[in-house]
Amino acid sequence: MAVLDRRLLSDNTDVADDGMLTVGGCRIDDVAAEFGTPVFVYDETHLRDRCREAVGAFGYGRVIYATKAFLCRAMARLAYDEGLLLDVASGGELHVAMAAGVPASACTLHGNNKSLDELRTAISAGVKHVIVDSFDEMDRIDALARDGVVGPDGSAPDVVLRITPGVSAYTHEFISTGQDDSKFGFNLGNGDATRAVDRARRATSMELVGVHCHIGSNVFEASSFAKAAEVMADFAIPLDLPELVLGGGLGVAYVEGEEAPTMTQWGNVLLDACEALGVRSKVSVEPGRAIAAAAAMTVYTVGTVKDIPGVRTYVSVDGGMSDNPRPVLYGSGYESFLPRAVDDPRELTARLVGKHCESGDVLSFSAQIPADTAVGDLLAMPVTGAYGQSMGSNYNKITRPPVVFCADGDARLVVRRETLDDLLATDVG
Ligand SMILES: *Cc1c(COP(=O)(O)O)cnc(C)c1O
Numbered sequence: 001m002a003v004l005d006r007r008l009l010s011d012n013t014d015v016a017d018d019g020m021l022t023v024g025g026c027r028i029d030d031v032a033a034e035f036g037t038p039v040f041v042y043d044e045t046h047l048r049d050r051c052r053e054a055v056g057a058f059g060y061g062r063v064i065y066a067t068k069a070f071l072c073r074a075m076a077r078l079a080y081d082e083g084l085l086l087d088v089a090s091g092g093e094l095h096v097a098m099a100a101g102v103p104a105s106a107c108t109l110h111g112n113n114k115s116l117d118e119l120r121t122a123i124s125a126g127v128k129h130v131i132v133d134s135f136d137e138m139d140r141i142d143a144l145a146r147d148g149v150v151g152p153d154g155s156a157p158d159v160v161l162r163i164t165p166g167v168s169a170y171t172h173e174f175i176s177t178g179q180d181d182s183k184f185g186f187n188l189g190n191g192d193a194t195r196a197v198d199r200a201r202r203a204t205s206m207e208l209v210g211v212h213c214h215i216g217s218n219v220f221e222a223s224s225f226a227k228a229a230e231v232m233a234d235f236a237i238p239l240d241l242p243e244l245v246l247g248g249g250l251g252v253a254y255v256e257g258e259e260a261p262t263m264t265q266w267g268n269v270l271l272d273a274c275e276a277l278g279v280r281s282k283v284s285v286e287p288g289r290a291i292a293a294a295a296a297m298t299v300y301t302v303g304t305v306k307d308i309p310g311v312r313t314y315v316s317v318d319g320g321m322s323d324n325p326r327p328v329l330y331g332s333g334y335e336s337f338l339p340r341a342v343d344d345p346r347e348l349t350a351r352l353v354g355k356h357c358e359s360g361d362v363l364s365f366s367a368q369i370p371a372d373t374a375v376g377d378l379l380a381m382p383v384t385g386a387y388g389q390s391m392g393s394n395y396n397k398i399t400r401p402p403v404v405f406c407a408d409g410d411a412r413l414v415v416r417r418e419t420l421d422d423l424l425a426t427d428v429g
Pocket of ligand 1: 068069110217247248249250289290
């Protein structure tokens with residue numbers, strides 16, 4: 001049966017003489033021994049190279065990393081050092097970015113229901129853009145202006161309006177956001193977008209600098225982006241604003257046989273489309289997954305192997321839906337393999353499950369793994385660098401795994417494993 005397609009592994013992976021996988025020159029068994037399992041292992045150079053590829057494709061100052069994909073101080077710093085701006089979607093994400101030393105002026109604030117406090121903090125800190133999502137949010141920005149809340153230079157905040165262009169991307173319903181029936185943004189089709197532009201232009205509480213759209217996440221069809229660009233260009237060109245933000249959403253291959261456009265191809269499609277349409281605004285994008293997903297793998301330890309003859313085999317690992325909720329949320333597929341046997345045939349089909357107290361706690365519905373997979377084996381799941389750690393939880397009071405950045409033979413802990421005391425840190429009862 002199929003061996004693992006090594007293209008699903010991050011760029012800087014190799015196999016040592018004894019067959020053990022290395023990431024950034026670090027042996028996976030050593031990383032597991034030092035930091036325990038489960039552990040998120042990031043190939044730091046891969047992350048940097050994706051940032052550089054994005055900047056190469058779109059230009060300096062035109063790539064805004066969507067931090068919700070994966071955020072900790074080390075990641076915020078890395079993205080900023082590589083010339084990216086940061087898209088934050090809450091006061092919490094802004095706090096972490098600023099705690100990493102990223103200036104607010106390099107952050108853009110998203111969110112369909114930003115609180116007054118989040119807006120006040122972001123505006124006074126001087127975020128680059130507030131991406132305004134609703135008329136109610138405009139009311140809040142007006143109220144803050146009446147209270148004298150302004151940026152560090154005394155001026156009203158620069159705002160970008162989030163437009164819902166009515167383009168449906170071919171992706172999961174919960175992560176497709178550009179269609180008319182959406183909680184996000186001002187609908188183009190019903191005239192809200194035009195009303196929002198008129199209001200923002202008249203307002204003294206904000207300075208309208210551009211429009212934005214995000215058609216969805218994990219989009220594999222470059223043509224979906226070209227379609228959105230076309231609809232947005234029609235709307236944006238007559239407005240003659242300096243900024244056009246075309247969102248994120250570039251898909252990545254998670255499993256065998258998937259093929260996603262590269263960052264460079266994405267850039268070519270979008271920028272060619274914009275040029276052909278006559279867009280004169282500065283075009284920027286907000287990739288999240290395409291930067292972070294393929295940079296990491298999660299390494300678990302196998303705890304039980306239960307064969308039910310004629311039914312199936314269950315393989316349980318020491319994590320689960322608390323470190324990767326995507327299979328449960330979206331039915332997302334992942335590959336799995338043994339770091340000690342990267343290129344071995346994987347002839348056992350098993351259901352890979354976690355340790356949570358529910359049957360729905362599945363990491364892979366039909367994982368292909370080597371037949372000799374045994375209790376105590378390290379088991380790795382690639383392409384878990386986006387929306388794993390960041391969507392994780394403490395369900396069943398399981399402590400969150402650490403994050404390790406590997407590069408040049410050095411394994412650097414950037415987020416430690418939670419302790420049992422961390423579980424009580426907010427419990428004041
Ligand atoms: C989630 C999101 C992104 C990033 O999406 P990816 O699929 O991770 O690239 C970019 N922009 C906005 C507004 C988002 O909500």
